[in-house]
Amino acid sequence: MPDPAPSVELKGVFKRFGDVTAVDGVDLTIRKGEFFALLGSSGCGKTTLLRMIAGFEYPDSGGVLIQGRDVARVPPNERPVNMVFQHYALFPHMTVEDNVAFGLRMKRLPEAEVAERTAEVLRTVQLGALSARYPHQLSGGQQQRVALARALVNRPEVLLLDEPLAALDEKLRQEMRHELKALQVKVGITFVFVTHDQEEALALADRIAVMRGGRIQQLGTPIEVYETPTSRFVADFVGVSNLLEGAVTEAEPLLMEGKGDARRALLDVSGVGSVAATLFNGVKAGDKVTLCLRPERIHLASDGAQAELDNRQPGLVESTVFLGGEVRYRVRLAEGRELEVHETSSPLRPVRRPGERVLVQWRAEDARAVAE
Amino acid sequence: MSVEESHHRRLGWPALAWLSAFLGVPMALIAAVSLATKGPYGGVEWAFSLGAYGRLFDGLYIGVFSRSLALAGLNTLLCAVLGFPIAYWMARSSKRMQGALVLAVLIPFWTNVLVRLYAWMFILGRSGPLNSGLVSLHGGEPAELLFTRGAVVLGLVYEHLPFMILPLYATLEKLDWALVDAAQDLYATPRQAFFKITLPLARPGLTAGAILVFVWTLGDFVTPDILGGSKVVMAGNLIHQQYLVLRDWPFGSALSLGLMAVVGAGLFAAKRQEAAA
Ligand SMILES: Nc1ncnc2c1ncn2[C@@H]1O[C@H](COP(=O)(O)OP(=O)(O)OP(=O)(O)O)[C@@H](O)[C@H]1O
Ligand SMILES: [Mg+2]
Numbered sequence: 001m002p003d004p005a006p007s008v009e010l011k012g013v014f015k016r017f018g019d020v021t022a023v024d025g026v027d028l029t030i031r032k033g034e035f036f037a038l039l040g041s042s043g044c045g046k047t048t049l050l051r052m053i054a055g056f057e058y059p060d061s062g063g064v065l066i067q068g069r070d071v072a073r074v075p076p077n078e079r080p081v082n083m084v085f086q087h088y089a090l091f092p093h094m095t096v097e098d099n100v101a102f103g104l105r106m107k108r109l110p111e112a113e114v115a116e117r118t119a120e121v122l123r124t125v126q127l128g129a130l131s132a133r134y135p136h137q138l139s140g141g142q143q144q145r146v147a148l149a150r151a152l153v154n155r156p157e158v159l160l161l162d163e164p165l166a167a168l169d170e171k172l173r174q175e176m177r178h179e180l181k182a183l184q185v186k187v188g189i190t191f192v193f194v195t196h197d198q199e200e201a202l203a204l205a206d207r208i209a210v211m212r213g214g215r216i217q218q219l220g221t222p223i224e225v226y227e228t229p230t231s232r233f234v235a236d237f238v239g240v241s242n243l244l245e246g247a248v249t250e251a252e253p254l255l256m257e258g259k260g261d262a263r264r265a266l267l268d269v270s271g272v273g274s275v276a277a278t279l280f281n282g283v284k285a286g287d288k289v290t291l292c293l294r295p296e297r298i299h300l301a302s303d304g305a306q307a308e309l310d311n312r313q314p315g316l317v318e319s320t321v322f323l324g325g326e327v328r329y330r331v332r333l334a335e336g337r338e339l340e341v342h343e344t345s346s347p348l349r350p351v352r353r354p355g356e357r358v359l360v361q362w363r364a365e366d367a368r369a370v371a372e
Numbered sequence: 373m374s375v376e377e378s379h380h381r382r383l384g385w386p387a388l389a390w391l392s393a394f395l396g397v398p399m400a401l402i403a404a405v406s407l408a409t410k411g412p413y414g415g416v417e418w419a420f421s422l423g424a425y426g427r428l429f430d431g432l433y434i435g436v437f438s439r440s441l442a443l444a445g446l447n448t449l450l451c452a453v454l455g456f457p458i459a460y461w462m463a464r465s466s467k468r469m470q471g472a473l474v475l476a477v478l479i480p481f482w483t484n485v486l487v488r489l490y491a492w493m494f495i496l497g498r499s500g501p502l503n504s505g506l507v508s509l510h511g512g513e514p515a516e517l518l519f520t521r522g523a524v525v526l527g528l529v530y531e532h533l534p535f536m537i538l539p540l541y542a543t544l545e546k547l548d549w550a551l552v553d554a555a556q557d558l559y560a561t562p563r564q565a566f567f568k569i570t571l572p573l574a575r576p577g578l579t580a581g582a583i584l585v586f587v588w589t590l591g592d593f594v595t596p597d598i599l600g601g602s603k604v605v606m607a608g609n610l611i612h613q614q615y616l617v618l619r620d621w622p623f624g625s626a627l628s629l630g631l632m633a634v635v636g637a638g639l640f641a642a643k644r645q646e647a648a649a
Pocket of ligand 2: 048
């Protein structure tokens with residue numbers, strides 16, 4: 001069977017507002033049935049990109065295709081996509097039921113079918129009992145579900161979600177995350193999800209596009225984006241990283257399966273010394289690089305213990321924060337550089353006290369160098 | 373009674389005092405005068421009589437009242453139809469622009485209404501700029517623009533439009549435009565989005581504006597006087613005439629209370645309907 005047409009394709013899309021370039025040349029293919037996240041900090045153009053897919057903004061140049069059809073100049077009411085707005089935008093003068101039925105009524109479906117589909121989707125989001133209420137009589141989480149139901153009832157080709165969880169409190173957000181994921185699997189509709197919360201993107205998405213300044217910095221699965229950031233920005237934005245500046249002293253190809261153009265290299269890192277690391281994307285000997293070191297990939301051993309990993313440095317524990325499941329340390333290396341280190345807590349592993357001398361070590365595969 | 377309630381009650385005293393001094397007392401006076409008898413040279417003789425109320429039902433006065441109501445209704449409708457697009461456009465302008473536009477709506481109030489109406493008299497007059505323009509374009513005699521019903525309607529709309537625009541703007545300015553986006557996202561055409569979302573949500577402003585314009589128009593006597601000559605007599609003119617020209621205070625007072633009763637009944641009915649909707 002041939003692959004179905006992608007749900008959304010963006011081809012060289014540009015959008016300016018006055019002298020602000022909100023979207024600066026984006027190429028993107030979103031597959032059918034995919035849970036896709038657009039991740040980036042405030043003002044990077046996520047909402048603008050979403051609004052161009054919805055049809056609220058037209059691109060200055062470039063193509064927007066939905067199911068293979070060019071819709072760059074088609075108004076929102078004629079596109080097979082629906083949106084969940086950041087603050088839900090529920091119609092305050094209509095009941096939950098009328099809110100949800102709005103799209104079907106605009107499509108002039110027979111009233112019997114409208115009633116049936118509305119009731120069904122309200123059951124799916126567990127709001128059946130509240131259908132006669134007005135939006136202001138609902139909690140934040142319930143409003144959020146109405147917004148989802150109002151969009152899903154139309155069975156769109158693509159569901160667009162603009163920071164749908166941002167307005168909820170932390171506990172509810174965690175809960176809704178699970179619900180949202182389960183819902184997407186159940187309905188099988190393509191979700192395009194905007195967020196500035198990297199944890200949310202990692203938890204929910206099949207693929208993530210990390211955006212910066214109107215461009216896509218990196219595109220990949222959560223594991224790819226987390227494990228193999230291709231730029232200092234992505235390493236810093238997704239998860240926590242120790243970022244260290246250095247230069248490549250020597251590099252050799254790393255013959256490992258499935259590692260692409262990865263190479264083993266020796267770096268000279270200021271404040272640390274010589275470090276064995278893995279290099280990506282065409283960095284050569286002599287180049288300046290940033291070394292990204294995830295805190296949970298650094299291991300502490302007692303001073304004087306047998307070293308096991310590629311890189312080892314003596315260090316001094318500066319501070320210790322015990323968080324129950326995890327212990328967070330700040331450790332100063334001999335040459336002055338401080339590192340953030342996270343260890344899973346375990347009765348088999350001692351909690352190091354501030355002032356304790358330790359051996360800091362990590363694997364070359366876990367030390368990733370990217371061009372600056 | 374909770375602490376907060378008692379607090380509110382105490383804070384309510386100045387308002388109550390103000391209302392009794394400047395609304396309650398004059399109203400009581402008018403009511404008293406309406407039940408008295410006209411003196412031979414004007415003024416009031418304190419002899420009880422319902423005669424003034426009897427005269428209210430004279431066909432002449434009922435005619436004036438109903439024509440006033442119709443004119444006020446027409447004016448309200450015109451102000452709504454003209455004011456809505458203006459208020460809408462204001463609300464969708466940039467924040468900086470909005471300040472300037474509100475100011476522009478308010479600027480006419482810096483000048484006394486008489487001065488503004490005399491300016492219209494000049495504009496509409498036989499040798500005014502409008503007529504000279506028309507004559508030089510089409511030739512012929514200057515048209516009779518002034519002292520017509522049309523001139524009065526024009527003046528009423530001109531004078532009361534801001535009272536429609538401002539409450540409408542205040543409502544639209546607070547409207548969440550994402551709601552309109554949402555409607556269009558849910559397959560509504562721009563026109564459907566307007567009638568299903570924008571208009572219903574603008575209703576409080578529209579109602580407030582309509583009440584202001586309607587009530588103010590009913591009480592207006594200057595505009596019909598100046599732009600209508602003596603041809604257009606409205607309820608306001610009638611009352612004005614009774615008090616200041618004919619010096620029949622009891623009848624003037626009865627007319628005032630009658631007008632108030634009509635307006636009050638109208639507002640009550642509107643409120644009932646609003647609550648039912
Ligand atoms: N209608 C508009 N008029 C002018 N500038 C705009 C408009 N919409 C967006 N912008 C600008 O375009 C840039 C991108 O905005 P956008 O709303 O897409 O960012 P975002 O990534 O969604 O940010 P946030 O996380 O804060 O929502 C910003 O600099 C913003 O100021
Ligand atoms: Mg946004």
